[in-house]
Amino acid sequence: MVKICCIGAGYVGGPTMAVIALKCPSVEVVVVDISVSRITAWNSEQLPIYEPGLDEVVKQCRGKNLFFSVDVEKHVSEADIIFVSVNTPTKTQGLGAGKAADLTYWESAARMIADVSKSDKIVVEKSTVPVKTAEAIEKILTHNSKGIKFQILSNPEFLAEGTAIEDLFSPDRVLIGGRETPGGQKAIKALKAVYANWVPEERIICTNLWSAELSKLAANAFLAQRISSVNAMSALCEATGADVSQVAHAVGKDTRIGAKFLNASVGFGGSCFQKDILNLVYICECNGLPEVANYWKQVIKVNDYQKNRFVNRIVSSMFNTVSGKKIAVLGFAFKKDTGDTRETPAIDVCKGLIDDKAKLSIYDPQVTEEQIQRDLSLNKFDWDHPAHLQPLSPASKKDITVVWDAYEATKNAHAICILTEWDEFKNLDFQKIYNNMQKPAFLFDGRNVVNPQKLRDIGFVVYSIGKPLDPWIKDLPAVA
Numbered sequence: 001m002v003k004i005c006c007i008g009a010g011y012v013g014g015p016t017m018a019v020i021a022l023k024c025p026s027v028e029v030v031v032v033d034i035s036v037s038r039i040t041a042w043n044s045e046q047l048p049i050y051e052p053g054l055d056e057v058v059k060q061c062r063g064k065n066l067f068f069s070v071d072v073e074k075h076v077s078e079a080d081i082i083f084v085s086v087n088t089p090t091k092t093q094g095l096g097a098g099k100a101a102d103l104t105y106w107e108s109a110a111r112m113i114a115d116v117s118k119s120d121k122i123v124v125e126k127s128t129v130p131v132k133t134a135e136a137i138e139k140i141l142t143h144n145s146k147g148i149k150f151q152i153l154s155n156p157e158f159l160a161e162g163t164a165i166e167d168l169f170s171p172d173r174v175l176i177g178g179r180e181t182p183g184g185q186k187a188i189k190a191l192k193a194v195y196a197n198w199v200p201e202e203r204i205i206c207t208n209l210w211s212a213e214l215s216k217l218a219a220n221a222f223l224a225q226r227i228s229s230v231n232a233m234s235a236l237c238e239a240t241g242a243d244v245s246q247v248a249h250a251v252g253k254d255t256r257i258g259a260k261f262l263n264a265s266v267g268f269g270g271s272c273f274q275k276d277i278l279n280l281v282y283i284c285e286c287n288g289l290p291e292v293a294n295y296w297k298q299v300i301k302v303n304d305y306q307k308n309r310f311v312n313r314i315v316s317s318m319f320n321t322v323s324g325k326k327i328a329v330l331g332f333a334f335k336k337d338t339g340d341t342r343e344t345p346a347i348d349v350c351k352g353l354i355d356d357k358a359k360l361s362i363y364d365p366q367v368t369e370e371q372i373q374r375d376l377s378l379n380k381f382d383w384d385h386p387a388h389l390q391p392l393s394p395a396s397k398k399d400i401t402v403v404w405d406a407y408e409a410t411k412n413a414h415a416i417c418i419l420t421e422w423d424e425f426k427n428l429d430f431q432k433i434y435n436n437m438q439k440p441a442f443l444f445d446g447r448n449v450v451n452p453q454k455l456r457d458i459g460f461v462v463y464s465i466g467k468p469l470d471p472w473i474k475d476l477p478a479v480a
């Protein structure tokens, strides 16, 4: 029986390994982590992450060929294939701070693998890493290996949160990079055999190590660039009376461009896009390519601009001050169908409003009060370090309340901000909400989920990203 061990039981390690276990009944899969609470949750009825369809997959295989354990060394030493799916956050200190990937967790995993291994192993990079990381990992492994042979493969993950199970069941592609040596090719074949249990052969792409590592960073950069492109257009739409949804539809009909990933928003969030682009920028700079670095940097700059622009719209529309005003924030997760808040634009928008002394009442169907308080207290980039390295009870913000109902959040509010596109926000009783709000009642839609005209008919002053402006807002000076 092939034994797989995955180091890192997070958003990638957990779902990915659960699907491998489901699709490969003859493979034993053990997911290990240094976080005791995370492993306890994986072994309980309340999984540590919310992901549609995940519970069913875990229920079907847990205890049969899928196990979660904190006994990291035992399972690593017994495995034939080791996936490493630990965090690779942005460095907060030292050389490359604010840009480069922090490989501390990866390096310590590699050293541990070298220390405990007693037989040959295939080590798979599942985490997103800078191009050429495999070379460094190889050095760590072989310098300590006592004659044991390690083959390093790059097998980046392309799942998106909220659709992880769907993406894993039916991936657009699986990418495997390895050394162009007989040993490297044999390792590629072994990993390919695992995926071939459910992924059609033509969707499994095999490349050299550096192409695989770089393709992951490139894919995220291209995806984020589409969002910054449409968001940049949204500002121009507001200035000219064009409607960004109509422009995106017309542009996306060109089959060379394609319709997906062209939704204008308050900005992209999530643990990957910003981190991976910053990392790409740093790699370009290190390779003496400042023009290329600046090109990609602009994708982040436009994203920051979009978040600032949204806050400025709110404040300027509400008589240039939100001091002491109750603002209801609907949605805090970085996208719908996840409870993940890493790099969510809601953090920047809420911080911007708090700076202007607003009182926030926040509702998200999947995010807890503790998480929201933590997110609004942490410094930039600290969020992506393992929970046990974060402050246990950060000082809670007094100007924030977190409630479990959109109607409660909006009661007596001066304004509503929609920051996540949860489906339930489309079907709220906005007449009831309007009746219970202060007047004029403002609604700022950062995700284009509501029909602005219907809400204007009720009496709301509505701002929707990239849409023709409400007469109320139109006459105000443009802000950026």
Ligand SMILES: NC(=O)c1ccc[n+]([C@@H]2O[C@H](COP(=O)([O-])OP(=O)(O)OC[C@H]3O[C@@H](n4cnc5c(N)ncnc54)[C@H](O)[C@@H]3O)[C@@H](O)[C@H]2O)c1
Binding pocket: 007, 008, 009, 010, 011, 012, 013, 032, 033, 034, 035, 038, 072, 085, 086, 087, 088, 105, 106, 108, 109, 126, 127, 128, 129, 157, 158, 159, 160, 161, 271, 272, 384, 386, 387
């Ligand atoms: N989240 C996504 O949607 C996604 C998608 C594709 C790729 N990625 C990449 O995958 C990697 C993991 O992302 P994630 O979202 O799963 O992160 P995560 O923070 O949810 O999970 C990482 C886990 O690794 C554990 N860990 C860290 N060091 C360890 C060690 N030495 N031994 C054992 N466990 C250790 C942490 O405790 C944590 O539980 C990152 O490189 C990320 O860029 C993420």
Ligand SMILES: O=c1ccn([C@@H]2O[C@H](COP(=O)(O)OP(=O)(O)O[C@H]3O[C@H](CO)[C@@H](O)[C@H](O)[C@H]3O)[C@@H](O)[C@H]2O)c(=O)[nH]1
Binding pocket: 128, 157, 158, 159, 160, 161, 162, 220, 223, 227, 260, 261, 262, 263, 264, 265, 266, 267, 268, 269, 270, 271, 272, 273, 334, 335, 336
């Ligand atoms: O048209 C769009 C599409 C997305 N978003 C936002 O972009 C962010 C990222 O969304 P998405 O890409 O769907 O989720 P992630 O889970 O961050 O997935 C991305 O990052 C992962 C981690 O690297 C990759 O594996 C995935 O392929 C890649 O899509 C979210 O804030 C979305 O709301 C928009 O604003 N407009």
